[in-house]
Structures are given as structure tokens and as C-alpha cells.
Amino acid sequence: MGSNQTIRLIAAQTGGMVETLRKTHDCGPLGTMAVGRVASAAVLLSATLKGRQQVGFQINGDGPLREAYAIADADGRVRATISVPRAELAGDDIVLGAGFGQGRLSVTRQLTDEAPYRGIVQLITGEVAEDLAHYLHTSEQIPSAVSLGETLDASGVLAAGGLLVQALPGADNAVLGPLIERIESLPPVSEYFARGGTPSDLVTSLMDDVEILETRPVNFVCPCTREQFARRLCTIGEEELRKLTESLEDTVVECHFCRTEYTFDKEQVGALLYGARMYDKAD
Template sequence: MKGASGSAQGQSPPPSPSDYLIRGTAAEGKIRVVSVVSTQAVREARERHKLSYVATVALGRAMSAALLLAADLKEPQARVSLQIRGDGPLGGIHVDAGVDGTVRGYVSNPAIELPLTPESKLDVGQAVGRYGYLHIVRDLGYGQPYTSTVELVSGEVGDDVSYYLTSSEQIPSAVLLGVNLDSQRVRAAAGVLVQLLPGAPASLISEMEARLTQVGEFSPRLARGEGLRELLEIWLGDLDLTLVPERLPVRFHCPCNSERVKGALRLLGRDELMDMIQTDKGAEVVCQFCNKVYYFSEDELRSLVAEMSASQ
């Protein structure tokens, strides 16, 4: 199922609640439902990376998708890495999300912009590319991470994640992702994942896709102030929808810090660090995920080299 998107002009949106994720079941426990509001996180990603309109929608969809995928992990430190590498001008999309509700991400070419589609939509599929791969890495918090790769279906992100879950995970799934923009800001970003549980008839997934399609555009309704729980009730309320009362807070978070960056510099080796000292008189390191810049003076690099030498 394609993720909804749009570029809406007009009055300022109503205040957005804090981002959160909710879980539930429907159809007498035959359907698993996970939904997330990621508006603030996508806003922060757009501001940090200076994203174009189409790059914002592509990355926003991927951030919501990664949060939905991470929701079924068990260990507190478990995480999901989602990477999309298509043949479009956007380049790669990289997202990291945790079962704790933290998410971060970036795209290779954040400034690209494309003409709208004939339906006046942002052309995410063209930006990402029709050909390429979706890579999912599930770090369960113990043992070796589980890695899976599938070919892109459309580059629209929602279709691609749904295909991954159905073909690689063998779980019939429907995914709806949406990011709504105006000329100044992200008005709403969200996602819904519906999956069949063991014993459920396969025909249910087609019904879920039809229901999500008939509701109309997802993120514009959230931008107008409709609540996530209310929308889920509209879609699934007649199927005995039961939502867990607790919300999992969601936020943009990158764990990078000066000590971690120093650790990365150590991996370069003393010769490379000495070359930085002599050629650049210091170092500038940019975190790809959050775009934070770390500066290290010539003296700081010399001190790092001395520490490395002393530890040998």
C-alpha cells in the first residue's frame, strides 16, 4: 500500500501532540495493529538536515516505518536499521529506530527537488527510484543481528516495507505511511502497520488494505486535528479493535557524542591522525545521522595520538 503524502498550503496546523506509538489487536485477536505519530521527529530531521520537500516525505515515511518495525522487538536495547538504496536522485535513505521509541535518519542528497506528479503529489517514488533494494537489519539485543534484503517495489517506502514483511518475514501486512507539509513546516507525519496473526484467514489483509484506502488521506486528517485513536476506530472499530492504553513516547535522538567520535578517530590510526595534524591543523567530523559537527584542535589530536601510543 502506498504511503500518503502531500503539500498543502493554507493556515497553520493545530498544535501537535507529542509523538507516540500505540499497539492493539482487532478481529478477535487475528490482526495486530501498530500505529505511530512521528511529526516532531520528522520536523527535527528536516531542520537538522535542511531537507527539501520530497526528501522530507521520503525520510519521514522511512522513520515511521522503522519505528513500526521496531515495535515488536523485546529487549530494551533492540533496534532496527532500515536502508533504501534506489536508482533515483535522492540516493540512499538510512534510518535507525529503537524499541524505546528513539529514531534518527538521513538521506544522501537532502536538497533534491522534483516536479509534482500529475495528481499534484510529491514524487517520492521517482526521487527514491523504481529499482534498488530495501535492507532491514534487526538487532535483537543479543546474538547476531538478523539481516534481510528485498528488491524495491515502487520506491514509495510503504509498498516496499509491506512487500518486505510479506515476502521475507512471511507475515501478510498492510502499511500506510504519511507526511503532510505546507510551505513552512511538517504538519503531520504518521504510520500504521496491520499484520495477520497465525490462524487468520489470508483474505483479511485485502480487506485491511481496502479499508485503509477508503478512509482517505491519512496525514492530512491528522494535520487537521483528528486523533490517531479516532482514525483507527473509524478504520477498525467494527472489528473489535482493542488498543493498549499506554503510549510509547517517540522522539528524534542520536547517541553521538565527543567520546564516540574520538573512538572513531582512533580507528583511523596514528598515521592518518598525524596527517590531519600536519595538513589540516585539526579535524572536523560531522555525524551523518544528526548533522552535528564536532571540532578537534591540533592539540586535541596530538593528545589523542599520545594516548594511542601509550596504550600500545
Template sequence: MSEEKDRLIRGTAMDGKVRAFAVRTTQLVEELRRRHDTYPTATAAMGRTLTAAAMMGSMMKGKEQLTIQVRGDGPIGQIVAVANAGGEVRGYVHNPHVHLPSNSLGKLDVAGVVGTSGFIHVIKDLGLKEPYRGSVPIVSGELGEDFTYYFAVSEQTPSAVGLGVLVDADSSVNVAGGFIIQLLPGLSDAEISAIEQAVGQLPSVTSMLDQGLSLEEMLKRIVPDVHVLDEMEIKFACTCSRERVEKTLISLGESELEQLIEEEETTEVVCDFCREPYVFTRAELKELLEQAKSK
């Protein structure tokens, strides 16, 4: 696995009429593969979703965050990724232990594990009373095309999305990353055609990263005049804590807690995102029960 730090760059091109994002997520995806013990095809599906989330999170401001839910009809079940404006990303898949034979192109069959029917939901917490929700049907299950479709339909922003995860023979992540090119009003037909042609001729994201191309070089293959405005580090971060888990247990209600106290010597709660276990003894659960009763 490459030791280069995960980072994201944002830039503009064509006199501000194109927004460009590129990201390396190798260490992030490997960290989550290790925590969740995902098999190779599940790693690729989870990694592509995390990569999209990292770039979409960078479009947010301040303390805003977004959640992506990919709910297809494939064996992986639901994929969840959460990202914020500060480059912090976390996620999980419902069934980490799915792996399929390579597809007809000799690549990991992401569409096979995700499914080709279902929905992608994007929930943005903008600090308002109600979060923004956008949903689109899954169009291919390969995810790059699906997020391209999401931007076109849900955000009315024509975009090109490239996502990739390359898994080593030992199942660890060799490289992972992606790009988003967004076309803004004012582009001529010729400029749009040039971008479409460049995207069409582009090698895969993983082959470019594996060959050592920098994020800037990757974007320049699509929009040669790209001007990088800023960059940020991308990292795994989970928000779970014992205090949060206690609140969740209290929210189960008195009867659920009484049942746990009766049936189990100790109760273990594992965080969906980081797999951190939190263990509660009967005595501790009785304390939580008293708090539930006083509510």
C-alpha cells in the same frame, strides 16, 4: 506544524488475529528536516522511512534496535533510519537537497527521489552475536508499498503499511505519521477481504491526520474493533558523543591521523544523524595519535 506530541499506539483486533500500530511523527520529522535542511521531496522520503522505523522499533524488546537502509537508484541516495524499542528514532539522507516537481497525482514525487530500483535492508540488533538481516527489492519507491512487500517476503507476515508526510508551503512539516496492520493466522477469507477493502478505501494518512483524526480513529477506519494495548512517546535521540568520535578517529589508524595533523589546523567531524559538529585541534589529534600508537 501541529503541537500535539508524537506518539505511537499498539493494539489488536478481530480476537487477536490482527496486530495494529499507528504513529504520529510530525515533530520527529520536522526536527530532522531542520537539522539536515532537507528539501520538501527529500523530507517526505526521509519522513516516511523514519515513520516506518518508529513502528518497527516498537516491535522490538528491551535494548534491541533496528536499522533501515533504503538504497534506491534515485538522486537522494541512501536513506538511513535507526529506532529502538523505547521510541527513540534518528536518521539521515545521503543527499538532503533534492526536490522534484509534483507527480501526476499532484503529490510529492517520493518514488522519483528514492528510485524504483534497488533494495531495502533491515538490520535488527537482537543482542545476539550476529544481527538479523532482511533485504527486499524496492517495488515502487513510494515506501509504503515497499515496506508492505518487506513484511510479506522477509517476515512472512501479510501487512498493510500506510506512511505519509505533508509539507507546508514554507517547507516545514505540517503532519507526518503512519500505520501498520498485520494479519495473523486464523483470519477467514471474509475477514481478510473486509480489511483489504477498508485499506483500499482509506484516505491518505496525511489527510486523516490533517483533519484532526486521532491515531485510534485512524485504526478504527480499518479495524473497527481495535483494542489499544499501550502507547509510547516517539522522539528524536542521537547516541553520538565526543568520546565516540574520538574512538572513531583513533580507529582511522596512525597514517590517517598523521595526515590530518599535517594538513589541517583544526579537524571538524560532523555526526551523520544529528549534524552536531565536533572540533579537534592539532594538539588534541596528537593525543589521539599517541593512543592509536599504543594500541
């Protein structure tokens, strides 16, 4: 993250994280672009978070990809999921906007222990970068320019990343206009990283008189635990849980962010019945 007081630049190199997402969800090319771009967008939004704050970035569309969702926190930990990782389009072109179709983008900012702030906009292109810029402008009143992309080959993700430029109060249009033109004329941000550039190089190459304020690592991390899924099983209620104890099969629940499966045998499900009764009473 860099700034010249009134203009904030955030650059994120996310290739390693996106490759991990591709493998975790066994994505095809379209699915990789979708989950990667949504995760990189969440990383850009997380750059100004502090402490235990986190941000959720979700696209729901009527296209074959259906839904992609990412959560990023102040420490650069990101998790993301996609409902149809191997979605395909008719024809040879891989167009992310067509993969998402018509739909909406929602951003959820969990800034304190209070209720989260949620903003929703209709998708403009479904290519994610334009949609994020539109969201920031209309929903958070921050004029912004966004670039997001990934470079793939048959073996996987070679590079991925994002760039966010924001005009803060008092920003000079004489500085901002040429900067945005410069960004629009650049090759895709992932190609910059594929050639060995770093986020700090990118930020300092875009503007004179820029100060690097902070750098953070970005990693795919899912904080899910077996206890968390046990608690969630309790919330389905005593009656449903009792049915599971009578079933012949073990109960298997899967974390949709990291695809870890947690197996509960009949005794273990039975031990949750007390917890389920407490939930039923609380209703």
C-alpha cells in the same frame, strides 16, 4: 499498537519528528518526504521491540535522493539521515519513487547482543509503504498492509504518520480482507492526523473488538557523543591520525544523523594516537 489477537494494528503519528528531521537536515520537499517516510517506517517496525532492541531501515537507490537511513529503538527514539536532502526532480511533480529510483530496501534488526538480522529486497515502487509491505511478506513471511505519508505546506510538515496491519498466525481472512479494503479506501494517514485524529482513534475506528495494547512516544533523539567520534577517529589508524596532527586545520567530524560537528584540535588528535596504535595492533 492494537490487536484483536490475530491481527495487529500499529499506527504512528510522526509529524513533530519529521518536522525536526526536515529542519536538522535542511531538506527540500522531496528530501522531507524521503527522510520522513523512512523514519516513520522505522517507527512502525520498532513498535514490537523491547529493551535495548533497535531496527534500521535503509533505502539505497540510483535516483537523485541516493540514500535515506533511519534507526528506531524500543523507546520510540528515532534518528535518520539522507544523503541529498535538497534533491530535486525534473518537472513539477514530487514523486518519491522517482526520487529514489531503482534500488533496494534493507532492514536490520538488532534484537540481542548477537549479530544483527538483515533482510534485503529490491524496491518495487520506491514509495516506501509498498516496499515495506513487500519486505515483510517476502522476507519475514508476515502478510502486511502499510500506509505512510506526510502533509506538507510551504512552512514545513503539518502532519505525518504511518499505519501497519499484520496478520498473525491464525488470522481470519474474512476479517483481514475487508480491513485491508477499508484501509485502502481511507484518505492518506497524515490527513487523518492533520484533522486532529490520534493513533488510538485511528486504530479503534478501523476494527471492532480491538484492544489498545500499548502506546509509546516518538521523538527524534541522536545518542551521539564526542567520545564516540574520538573512538572512531582512532580506528582510521596511527598513520592517518598523524597526518591530521600535521595538518594546519582542526579536524572536524560531523554526525550525519543530527549534524552536530565535533572539533578536535591538534593536541586533541595527538592524544588519540595511543588509541590508534591499540587499534592497529588489534588488526
